[in-house]
Amino acid sequence: MADTQTTEFTLDTASVLASEEGGAEIVGRSPWALAWRRLRRNYVALAFLVLFVLILISCALAPVYAHHVAHTGPNTNHVADTFTKNGKEIDVLKAGGITKGANGETILVPAGAPVGPQWFSAGGKYVLGADLNGRDVAVRLLYGGINSLKIGIGSAIISIVFAVILALLAGYFGGWADWLITRVFDVIWAFPVFLLAIALGTALQVGGLQLGFTTLQGNSLWIPTMIIGIVLIPYVARPVRGQILSLREKEFIEASIAQGASTFRVMTSEILPNIASTLLVLFTLIVANNILFETGLSFLGAGVRDPEPSWGNIIQQGATRLATAPTLALIPGIAIVLTVLSLNIFGDGLRDALDPRAKVKI
Amino acid sequence: MTRKPRWVWLLSVCALAAGLSLFAAGCGGGGGSKSGNSSSTSSSGEGGTASQNQGKTFASFRVTWDAPDYFDPGLSYTVTGWQIIQHVYLGLLGYKETAGPGGATVIPALAQSLPTVSADGKDYKFTLRPNLKFSDGTPVKASDFKASIERLYKVDSPGVGFFDQIVGADTFSKTKKGGISGLVVDDNARTVEIKLATPRGDFLNILGIPFAAILPAGTPPSDQSTKGLPATGPYMQQSYKPNRSFVFVRNPNYTEIPGIPKGNPDKLLGTIVSEDTAALQTVLNGKSDYDFRTIPTDRLAEVQSKFKDQLHLYTPANTYYFAMNTRTPPFDKLEARQAVNYAIDRAAIVRLFGGLGVTTQNFLPPTYPQYKKIDTYTHDLAKAKQLVKQSGTAGMKITVWGLNEAPSQPTVEYLADVLNKIGWKATPKLLAHDVYFTTIGNQATKAQIMYTDWYQDYPHPLDWIDVLLNGNRITETHNNNVGNAKFAAADQLIEKLKKEPELTDPINNQWATLDHDYVVKYSAVAPYLNIEGTDFFSKDIDAGCYYNHVLFQFDWTAICKKS
C-alpha cells in the first residue's frame, strides 16, 4: 500500500485514496471502519447509493401512496374511460372502430393508442401515460419495480446462500466434495443459461410447479426468482471457491486448525468473516445482474406474467406500440437502467472501499 | 412475445353429421348472403373474380407471408398454407374462384363434373378428366386419389376426421394395410367411386379442400413440405425453406380447367416474416408487393392516412366470444353468465383490437342470412353486480383462460378486471397458442371462462352452432363445445335443423332463434366482436384485380400489376 511511486500510470483511485490515509491512521481500525472511510469519500458511489435507495423506497411504499395520487390500482383497466385535463375530457385509449358509410363502404378509425405522459396536468392521473389496457403506467411502474426488485434481490440471496454453502464444502473439504461440486457447476456452466431459464419459465407457466409441500401457480413470482437464483449459482460459487482455497493456505486458518477447532467452527468463525466483504460486493452486483435477467425473461414472456407488472413485461407491451406510444417502452427501460446502474456504481465503489486490491469479477 | 401468429383455423367441415345429402352442393350457394364478403377502404377491388382478371400476366409477385404450418396438402390446416396450395394441388372438386358468397360453390376440378350421388347419399361416382398430368409429366390416375386419401392416415394428418365416414377407413386407420375398401378406382376408365358408411351432406365440400388433393400414388408418408410434390394445379412448388422463403412457379403441364384460371404472376416469391411491423416494412420499402400479415395496430393510422388505396379490409366470417363453462361454478348459474354479458363493454374491447373490429352480440356472423341482430346487453356494471349477487357466487375465485398473444392477452386481462369489478376474484391464465386449445378443450382442465374465436369453413349455421354449442357433441378431450353448453330443447332443434336440406326463410328464422337463445335465453356465450382482416399491397399492384375469397381469402393468382 505504501508503494506510491508516481509513474505516468497512476494507481487505482481507491488505492491512491487508501495510501493517502497514511499508515499511522490505519492502525487500530477495523477493516469495516476503514472501508467506510474510503467509501465516504467516493461521492459518485454514494450519490448512486442514494438514488438506489430512493428507487427502492418509492417502489416499496407504492401501496401506501400510489392510489392517492393516481386514483387507480396497478391492475385496474380503463379501456373505455376518460379523464379530465384542463377541463377537457380525454380518452385513455383512442376510440375508434369500423363503421359502414352511407354507401356501404367500410370506414375504419384505428383505435387503442394509449394516452402519453400527462405529468401532473391531469391531477396525478396518467403521470406517465397509460398502457394498452388503459392502466396507469406510473402506478404499474412502481408496482412493477416491487416485483423486479423482489425477484432481483430474492434470486441474488438464493444464489449467494447456495453458492456459499457449496463453495465452503468444495473449497474447504476439497477431495471428492470439491470434485463433485465443481463437476455439477461445469454442467450448469455448459448450459446456455438464458435459454435454460426461458425454457423453464415457459414450461412452468403452463402447469405450475408441484413441490412436495406446496404448489406454485404458474404465475407465481417464486418461479422466476428460483430459476434465476439457481442457474446463476455457479457464477457466484466459482469466485467464492477460489477465495476459500486461497484462504485455506493462510497461517491463521492453519493455526486455528492446529488449536483443534472443529471444521464447522473454522468455517463459520474464520472463513466466513473473511469472505464477507467479497460476498457483499458480489451481492450488489448480482442483484443488478439479476434485475437485468428478470426483465429479459419477462420481456420474452417467461418471467413475471401479466397482469402482474414487471419492468420487463411493461416494455413487452410497449414494444407493440412504439410508434403511437413510445414512452410506454421507454420509461420502464430508463427505470431499469437507473436501478441497475446505481447498483453497479455503488458496488464498484464498495469493492474499492472494502478491498482496493481485490479482483472480484462476475 | 410480439409474435402474433395468424392461425386462422379452418375447422370442422367434418362437423356436419350424417343425413344431409341434398345440402351438399348447396351449402355455399345456400348462403345467399346479403352483403359482400369483401369490403375495402379503397373504392375498387370489390367483387372481382379470377376469370375477369385473366391474361394480365407479369413476371413475379413478391409476397411477405406468415410461416405456414405445412405446404404438404396432406398436413396443412391453416389459411396460411391453404391460400397458396389450393392453386397447386387440386382434388376432384374445388371452390369457385370468385368474391362474395359465390366462392363457396363447389365446382369440378380434376373430376369431369360433379359426381353422381346415389339416392341414399352413400355412393359418389366421379370420372377424372382425360389426359391429366402432374407437373412432372406423369399421368394422373384414379388410383392416385385412393393413395392420397390413404396417405392422410399414414401421415397422421389433422384432416383424417373428414374422411372417417368412408367405408373401411376406420379399419385402415388402425392397420394402415390393405387399403380403404370404400374407395374403388379404375385407372383405365378413370373412375373413382367413394362409398360412405353413413351419408354425409357436406362431403362434396370436403372433397374441395386441400386435404383431398390428388398426389402421385408413390408420395412418401411423411411431411413433404420442403420437397414439394408434383402439382396438378396452375402452379407448382419450386422451393420452400421453412421460416425463410418459398417460391412457386407455373406448372408447365397445366392445361386450363374451366373455373381454374392459369393465373397472372409467373412466379410467387415468398419471404416469411414472423413479425407484423417487419412484414409491413417490406412492402413500404418496396421489397415486397403484398403483406399477408395483419397491419400492426400501432401503424394502422399511419398506413391508412398515407397509403389508403393500397389497403384493403375484408371480413372473414368470424366471431370472437367468451365461452363460459356451464359445468363448473359459478357459470353453472344462468345469472352468473348473464352478468358477464352485461358486464363487458364491447365497444371498449374494439379498442383492444386496435379498432379492427365491429361489436356484436350474435354468435352467428353478420354476413349470414340467419343473422338477426341481438341488442339485449347494454353495458351495465351495476346490473351485472346485482346478477352476481343473485347467483350467490360473489367472491368466488375465477381463472380466465386466454392466449398469451395480442389481441387475446389484453382482452383477457380486461375481462379479468371486469369480473373483479362485479364481485368475483379473477386471475388471467395465458397460454401459448400451441397448447391453449387442447388445454381448454380438455374436461380435466375445468376451465371456467375462456377466450375463444371461430372462423367459418363455409357459410352455414351448422358450422357454428352444431360444432361449438351442440350438447350432444361434448367430448372429454378436444372438446370444441368448450363451455359444455347442453340445453335439451336447443340440442333437439339443432338435430332437427341438421336434417333440413335447404336453408329456406323459415329455417333461417329457426336458426336465428337458436342464435338468440344461446346468447340471451341461456347466455351460454358472450360474443363481442367480429374481426376485420387487412391486405396491404405495394403501389405497383392494381387494386382492380383484388378479390377476397370466402374460404381461401386473397386470391394471389388473380392479382395484376398497374400497367
Added chain:
Amino acid sequence: MAVFLARRLVGAVIVLAIVSIVVFVIFVLIPNGDPASRIAGRTANPDSVARVRHDFGFDRPVYVQYAKMMKQIFTANLISYTNRTNVVDQIKQGIPATFSLVIGAALIWLFFGVLVGVIAAVSAGRWSDRAITILALVGISLPVFWLGLVVRFIFAEGHPFNWFPDSGYVGLTDNPLQWLYHLLMPWWVLAILFIGFYGRVMRSNILDSINEDYVRTARAKGLPPRRVLVKHVVRNSMIPVLTLFGLDFGATIGGGAIITEFVFQLNGVGQYAADSISRLDLPPIMGVSLFGAFFIVLFSVLVDLAYAFLDPRIRPT
C-alpha cells in the same frame, strides 16, 4: 497434452449428455401439454390422438423416447412437434445469421473493449478515466432487449433517422453490402454490454501488471514508457481478456444472442430457440440446447488449450 485433451473431450461428451437429459426431463416432468394432442390438431378425436401417440412413440417408456430422440438428432431425423420441420436443418439454416451476428459483434467488443480499457488505465485517476468507468458501467447496465428496441425505433427505416433496415438478415453471399447494412445495429447492440465489461477488466489488468516485476525491469532498462505499455503491459494484460473472450464467444453463440436475434428478427439459431420455446416444442428446444452447450464446451476446451500454449507456467495434466 494428449491425456489432457482426451480427458477434456470425454468430460465434454458427458456434460452434453447430461444437458440433453436435463432438457428432456424438464419437458417430460413438467406438465405442459400433451404433444400427441398438439400434433393431432384442435379438432382431433380421441382415436386420432391415440394413433399419433402410438406412431410418434409417446406411449413408450420415457428412456426409450429419450434414446429415440438422441438417435434422431445424430441421424438428423429429428422433427418438430408443431410443424414437423427437420430440427437439424433448421439449426443449420440459422447458423449463418447467428455466426455473422456473434463474430461481428465479438470483433467489435474485443477491439473497443481493449481500446477503452487501455485509455482508461493510461489516464487512471483523471476525469477521462472516471468518465470511461461510468460509461462502461452504463453499458453493463443496459438491458439488451430494450436497447435493441430503442435503437430500432430511432435509427431504423420508417423512424426518425431512417439509416438502417428495420430488421431481418441478408446472407453474406447473397449481398455482402446488405449483409453489413442489416447487421450494423444488431452488432453494436450486442457488443455494447461486452465493451463496458471488457474495458473494465482490461483496465484493472493493466493497473495490476504495472506493478509486476517485469514491468519494473523493463522500465529500469530505460525503455520508453509507450513501448513498455504496448509491449509488456498491454500484451500481458491481454491474456486473461482473451480467455474471457473465448468463453464469452462460446456462450454468446450458444444462446447469449437470443434476445438480440429476437429483437432484430435475424432468424438465426437464437430466434429459432425463442420461437420454439414459446411453442413448448421439445425437439427444437433439445436441438438448440445441445447446439448451445456444444459451443460453450468447445470454447472452454479451446481456451484451456490456448492457455497452455500461451502461459507455459500452467501445465495441464
